[in-house]
Each structure stands twice: as C-alpha cells, then as structure tokens.
Amino acid sequence: MTEGTMELGDMGTSLMASGSKKAPVQPPNKFERLVQPCLAELVGTMFFVFIGCVSVIENVEAAGRLQPALVHGLAVAVMVACMAEISGSHFNPPFTIAIYLCGGMKLNMVGPYLISQLIGGVLGASMSKLMTTTENYSKAQGAAFALLQSQDQLWGALFGEIAMTCLVTMVVLLGAVNAKSSSPMVPFMVGCTVIINILAGGDVSGTCLNPARALGPAIVANYWTYHWVYWVGPITGGLVAAALVRLLLGDRKTRILMK
Secondary structure, eight states, X not given: OOTTTTOSOSSOOSSSOGGGOOOOSSOOOHXXXXXXXXXXXXXXXXXHHHHHHXXXXXXXXXXXXXXXXXXXXXXXXXXXXXXXXXXXXXXSHHHHHHHHHXXXXXXXXXXXXXXXXXXXXXXXXXXXXXXXXXXXXXXXXXXXXXXXXXXXXHHHHHHHHHHHHHHHHHHHIIIIIOGGGOOTTHHHHHHHHHHHHHHHHTTTTOOOOOHHHHHHHHHHHTOOTXXXXXXXXXXXXXXXXXXXXXXXXXXXXTOOSOO
C-alpha cells in the first residue's frame, strides 16, 4: 500500500493498483497500521483456506480439477478485492516475502503477516472439518496435499510448484508493486492465474502455491507425506519472481540494475 494508507513502504503492498485508491480522510492510527492489517491477513487466509478445502473435500468426481480450480481462483479474487485497503491482501507467505524484497512493505510487518497467514490457514482447515462429513473428509485426507506418493513424482512436482508460484507472484508484483505496470485488474488477474495453474498442474503436484494452504490441512488431518515440497517449492518460486522483478522486469524505482 501507499504511505497514505498503511505506511508500509514507498510502493504499494496492496494487490489492488494504487490508481484505484481514495485518499483517507485522516492518517491511520496505530491499530490501523499495525494490528488491523494482521487481523485482515488472518481472516482472509482463514476463509480462503476454508473455502478451498471444502471445494476439495466435497468435490464432485465428474468435475475433476475444474471445481477446486474455480473455487480457489474466485476465492482469491474476492478476498483480494475485499481486504486490499486494509492489509494489501497477501494471504500467502511467498507473496509477503516477495513484496518485501521488492520494496513494497517494511520489515517489521513481515513476521506478523506470516504468522497471521499460518494461523489463518489452520483455522480455515479446522472450519472445513466441522462443515464436511467424516466420510468425505477422510477420503480427501482433509484436503491436505496427498497426491505425491513416490520419489518418481517428487522432482516434477517440486519444479511445478516453483514455476507456478513464480508465475502468480510475478502477476502480484507487476500488477500491484511495480508502478509502471500496476493495474486495477489485479484481483481478476491473480484469480485467473490461480485457476490456470490448478488446471495445468493439478495432477502433477496438486498446485498448492501457498504454504498456509498446505500447513492448515496438514495439521488438522495430520498428513505430512512430502509436505516439505509445499514449502520449498512456493517459497523458492516467490524468491525467483522477486529476483526477476528486482533485477530485470521492474521499473526504475523497483529495479536495482541498469537504471
């Protein structure tokens, strides 16, 4: 976000472009600058993970990947649009890390954001267990990422998580942080990218892209097989996206080389 909203940095942390914002009537107070954004990240991540998990647990077999793809993508788009002016609508640890590395937020907010997102993920997964039937919940392993069962699948899945998270993180950085390419269409763009990634890579890795989405169901369902892939892959992908924007694709304010 801009200095006029949250004072997290000189460039926008919000996933809504700065051109769509209205100047606040008065400067934000301490609660609005420090506490409210973390609460928004917790609540936003909680509902994203809740809706995403339910879409997997109650997925109609004939729908295949389409149902969870649409639900995850639309949930992201809606939550980004709703919470953008409060926290910047990250809801994903790799997004927060990449936004910080590209100058979009201050270091003192990174830790609280990450903690809020992970807690939100656990709460959302718990809500999905309360809502769904025991039979469906057990059959879907509580929407934990249970696709990987052998070493043969491992490296393709890891690469897929890196590449697909890099793609969606670049959309975030170029659409919301980088002034030259910022767009008010960021919620739609991010949601569409999530849908595309799930449709493309769902049978390879499950298309996590978000450690908070992975951790919540893993804790609630106690399913940890190859769980590390859904941390290493997305975080690495976010770092690659930040490097591309910071070194090559960003505008002069964002880029640190060849200014």
